[in-house]
Amino acid sequence: MDSLENIRIPVVEENLLLLNFLMAFMMFSVALDMKWSDFREVFRSPRKVLIGLSSQIILLPLFTIVLIWLWQPVASIAMGLLLIASVPGGNLSNYTVHMGKGNTALSVMMTTTITIGAVVLTPAIFAGLSWLLEWLQISSVSGEDLSVPFAKIVETIVVLIAIPLTLGMALAHRFPRLVSRIRKPVKIISLGIFLLFIVGALYGNRENIIHHIQHVFWLVILHNLAALFIGYQYARRIWRLDIPDSRAISIETGIQNGGLALILIFNFFPEIGGMALVAAWWGVWDMISALLLGLWWGRAFSTM
Numbered sequence: 001m002d003s004l005e006n007i008r009i010p011v012v013e014e015n016l017l018l019l020n021f022l023m024a025f026m027m028f029s030v031a032l033d034m035k036w037s038d039f040r041e042v043f044r045s046p047r048k049v050l051i052g053l054s055s056q057i058i059l060l061p062l063f064t065i066v067l068i069w070l071w072q073p074v075a076s077i078a079m080g081l082l083l084i085a086s087v088p089g090g091n092l093s094n095y096t097v098h099m100g101k102g103n104t105a106l107s108v109m110m111t112t113t114i115t116i117g118a119v120v121l122t123p124a125i126f127a128g129l130s131w132l133l134e135w136l137q138i139s140s141v142s143g144e145d146l147s148v149p150f151a152k153i154v155e156t157i158v159v160l161i162a163i164p165l166t167l168g169m170a171l172a173h174r175f176p177r178l179v180s181r182i183r184k185p186v187k188i189i190s191l192g193i194f195l196l197f198i199v200g201a202l203y204g205n206r207e208n209i210i211h212h213i214q215h216v217f218w219l220v221i222l223h224n225l226a227a228l229f230i231g232y233q234y235a236r237r238i239w240r241l242d243i244p245d246s247r248a249i250s251i252e253t254g255i256q257n258g259g260l261a262l263i264l265i266f267n268f269f270p271e272i273g274g275m276a277l278v279a280a281w282w283g284v285w286d287m288i289s290a291l292l293l294g295l296w297w298g299r300a301f302s303t304m
Contacts, residue, residue: 016266020156022193023263024164027115029190031168032183033094034112048103051239052110052249055231060253061085061125063230067223069136076274077216078133081223083261083275084282086126088118088161090255096290100297102247110252119162122264123153149268156267160260212277220281224289228254247297255290258283 064085068078089111097107114121127148172179231253236246261279269275 019263019266020160023160023260026190026193026259027161027164028168029186030111030115031165032172032179032186033108034165034169034172036169036173048106048241048245048249049109049113051235051241052106052231052252053114055234055249055253056089056110056114057121057125059230059234060227061129063226064223065129065132065136067219067226068133071219073215073219074274075133076272077219077278078136079130079269079272080216080261080265080275080278080282081219082129082133083126083264084223084256084258084279086122086129087257087260087264088114088122089252090257090259090286090290092287092290093251093255096255096294097248097251099291099294100247100251101244102251102297103244104248106245107248107252110248114252115161116165119154119157122157123148123150126153153264153268156264160263209277209280212274213281215274216278216281220278220285221289224254224282224286227256228289228293251290251293255286256282258286 061082064081068081073081094104094107094111098104127150130148228250232246232250234253235241235249236243241249258279262276262283265272265275265279
């Protein structure tokens with residue numbers, strides 16, 4: 001494991017600025033599907049949304065801490081898992097819920113709420129959980145700085161999420177006809193950017209991934225599948241929600257924004273390569289698991 005702790009991700013400042021811009025564009029594209037009325041619906045019938053949010057921002061981080069305690073990975077991998085558990089849901093969640101015969105409206109409301117809330121929630125959850133690494137006796141063998149720059153992360157997320165979302169929602173509200181014409185091409189471009197971003201991250205660090213993927217391969221898969229399972233069982237068994245609602249909460253809990261996690265790592269933790277390894281593999285795997293789950297639910301259980 002020593003060599004894993006010594007991975008370094010070279011990040012050129014110009015490339016980092018480009019990646020930040022691309023992430024902001026992706027958030028802008030997401031905002032074109034959001035409506036201010038979504039928030040009114042949350043206040044009118046908050047129960048399901050609150051159940052879903054509690055699964056995503058409480059159960060998932062708590063499970064991640066338990067998984068780290070049981071697995072005992074090195075600090076850089078543990079930090080990567082914590083960051084994944086702290087970021088909002090991934091770009092494919094709404095599409096996957098729709099494909100899997102889930103409650104798409106609930107999924108959209110959760111995505112909207114958690115994405116905007118990420119300005120505060122992501123750095124707060126990440127900072128709040130990171131101090132537990134020492135308590136869990138997860139220590140770094142190379143002594144790298146694992147402190148969380150809370151204020152700087154908030155500032156970055158405001159630029160990457162809050163501003164693009166505000167602009168996108170304002171544009172959709174003020175110019176609905178224009179947005180109806182550009183929504184589809186913007187979403188296609190955004191999806192292409194996301195895929196290229198993940199592929200580029202994998203290709204740029206292919207040697208590190210080839211030599212070290214075995215350290216995170218099964219851990220990321222277990223983390224993701226358990227999150228999907230926990231989200232479904234929490235909604236279905238504990239709160240007795242119906243199947244479409246439970247599917248939506250399952251996917252929103254288990255599909256995280258690996259692209260945003262990578263951006264934050266490149267901005268603040270470029271010297272901690274294990275974090276990038278976790279986020280890069282997560283970004284690939286959760287797309288696979290989301291699409292497979294959506295197909296399985298959509299076809300095998302379409303009559304339920």
